[in-house]
Amino acid sequence: MSPPRAFPVALVAARELRQSLRGRWFLLAAGSFLALSLALSALGLAGSERSGLAGFDRTTASLLNLALLFVPLLTLSVGGLSVAGELEDGALGQLLSQPITRAELVLGKYAGVLAAVSAAVLAGFGAAGAIVGLATGGGSAATFLALVGLTLLLSAATVALGVLLSVWLRSRARVVGAAFAAWLGLVYLSDLGAVGLIVARHLRPVQVFALALLNPVQQARVLGTLALSHRLDLLGPVGLYGRDALGTAGLVAALVGALLALAVGCVGGAVSIFRKAVVP
Amino acid sequence: MTGIRARDLTVQIGDRTILDGVSLEVAGGEAVGLVGANGSGKSTLLRCLVGLVPYSGELSVGGRDVAADPVGAKSLLGYLPQKPAFGDARAEEALRWVARLRGVPVARAREVLEEVGLAAHAGERAATFSGGMQQRLSLAVALLSGAPVMLLDEPTASLDLEGQRTFAEIASALRRSGRTMLISSHRPGEISRLTDRVVHLDAGRVVEPPAENVVLLAQAGGMR
Numbered sequence: 001m002s003p004p005r006a007f008p009v010a011l012v013a014a015r016e017l018r019q020s021l022r023g024r025w026f027l028l029a030a031g032s033f034l035a036l037s038l039a040l041s042a043l044g045l046a047g048s049e050r051s052g053l054a055g056f057d058r059t060t061a062s063l064l065n066l067a068l069l070f071v072p073l074l075t076l077s078v079g080g081l082s083v084a085g086e087l088e089d090g091a092l093g094q095l096l097s098q099p100i101t102r103a104e105l106v107l108g109k110y111a112g113v114l115a116a117v118s119a120a121v122l123a124g125f126g127a128a129g130a131i132v133g134l135a136t137g138g139g140s141a142a143t144f145l146a147l148v149g150l151t152l153l154l155s156a157a158t159v160a161l162g163v164l165l166s167v168w169l170r171s172r173a174r175v176v177g178a179a180f181a182a183w184l185g186l187v188y189l190s191d192l193g194a195v196g197l198i199v200a201r202h203l204r205p206v207q208v209f210a211l212a213l214l215n216p217v218q219q220a221r222v223l224g225t226l227a228l229s230h231r232l233d234l235l236g237p238v239g240l241y242g243r244d245a246l247g248t249a250g251l252v253a254a255l256v257g258a259l260l261a262l263a264v265g266c267v268g269g270a271v272s273i274f275r276k277a278v279v280p
Numbered sequence: 281m282t283g284i285r286a287r288d289l290t291v292q293i294g295d296r297t298i299l300d301g302v303s304l305e306v307a308g309g310e311a312v313g314l315v316g317a318n319g320s321g322k323s324t325l326l327r328c329l330v331g332l333v334p335y336s337g338e339l340s341v342g343g344r345d346v347a348a349d350p351v352g353a354k355s356l357l358g359y360l361p362q363k364p365a366f367g368d369a370r371a372e373e374a375l376r377w378v379a380r381l382r383g384v385p386v387a388r389a390r391e392v393l394e395e396v397g398l399a400a401h402a403g404e405r406a407a408t409f410s411g412g413m414q415q416r417l418s419l420a421v422a423l424l425s426g427a428p429v430m431l432l433d434e435p436t437a438s439l440d441l442e443g444q445r446t447f448a449e450i451a452s453a454l455r456r457s458g459r460t461m462l463i464s465s466h467r468p469g470e471i472s473r474l475t476d477r478v479v480h481l482d483a484g485r486v487v488e489p490p491a492e493n494v495v496l497l498a499q500a501g502g503m504r
Contacts, residue, residue: 011381019369090365093361094364097359099382101351276334278334
């Protein structure tokens with residue numbers, strides 16, 4: 001029987017969180033979130049009669065686009081460097097020589113990076129929300145909180161994808177390149193690819209919907225739009241089909257489930273690859 | 281007493297065979313030296329024991345199978361790698377982390393830092409340490425839990441004379457305390473002073489010692 005150990009996953013996660021918070025990227029990310037949130041909120045007033053900061057609704061709409069663009073870039077990079085960096089340095093070997101399993105190490109790394117990213121998101125968005133709320137007192141704080149939750153959910157999926165890339169590619173240079181390519185694909189190219197496939201293969205709506213379920217950014221986009229507005233035209237073809245086929249609650253459940261499934265699948269894949277890897 | 285047992289241990293990486301059917305038995309309390317040229321598989325054998333390299337064959341520590349019960353096997357091991365690395369952790373912080381994981385009182389971290397002569401550098405980042413200081417810190421990690429089996433991979437490769445003296449004292453104390461030790465080294469004096477017997481590896485196989493090695497080890501033993 002193995003000896004009792006003190007929560008190895010939590011210990012690895014705490015170590016990863018501490019390392020992340022020491023890194024410059026955390027302050028940069030949290031500061032960027034805050035600055036961009038406030039800037040977007042202020043810009044939301046353009047063309048309106050009021051002066052000062054926009055309310056929660058306008059801020060939330062702007063932040064959704066910011067989150068869909070910025071969060072995957074951050075999380076894919078940071079998740080990607082989490083294992084590859086220490087693999088290259090040799091520090092991972094030192095950790096793994098201790099009484100800990102490879103699965104515990106990967107899970108701890110994932111949890112630690114996700115905690116650090118969540119802290120950055122909460123710090124940036126939270127400060128913006130507090131300032132806007134105090135300045136205007138209007139709008140729906142619930143929608144704003146839904147966006148924060150959605151951003152954390154998107155982070156859970158894309159950090160997992162980053163960790164999978166990290167374990168698979170094993171070097172900083174390769175991972176950074178792959179993370180950027182994945183970001184480009186998820187944020188910009190997947191729509192073009194989907195359009196191309198639809199035209200070339202005459203995909204049926206259900207197939208287009210299934211395709212969209214593979215892209216966490218697309219899932220978050222539809223979820224965010226649902227939280228923000230009841231206007232059907234804003235949902236796009238995927239959202240419209242999903243809402244028609246599943247109803248609003250069913251669509252939300254399907255999209256949240258797809259994001260969680262992606263996170264679990266990527267972490268599971270990372271564990272599976274790492275189990276057989278030679279660690280320098 | 282906790283021993284080590286390897287049976288038909290084979291490591292294949294790509295099309296290269298690093299270890300080729302190595303069988304080895306180290307009795308509890310015995311100190312065995314691993315000798316061989318660069319690339320002969322000494323480090324790989326030690327790295328198999330701490331679960332860093334997948335292998336085929338049988339490998340156990342204290343009767344615990346390394347593949348089936350890695351946590352159980354590793355809890356019996358203290359490991360000093362050839363090239364230590366600690367990420368961006370500070371020296372004492374790295375030790376405290378290991379202490380928490382192994383259920384050792386965290387105050388022990390300061391004690392082992394003093395043992396290896398790094399107490400004055402406890403709050404410094406290990407990444408800024410010289411190679412010798414990193415090796416001392418790694419030795420502190422290996423000593424921390426009082427594990428019954430010590431795996432030392434080129435333990436004095438980066439140490440200056442003072443560091444080698446400190447290491448020799450610590451290693452002698454470990455032997456006196458009845459620890460099982462498996463040490464890889466290029467220094468004949470070190471091997472003959474610290475071990476009961478020597479195992480020679482060549483191209484991933486256990487071989488009879490080459491004549492020149494026997495002479496070198498005998499000379500080093502005579503200088504004790």
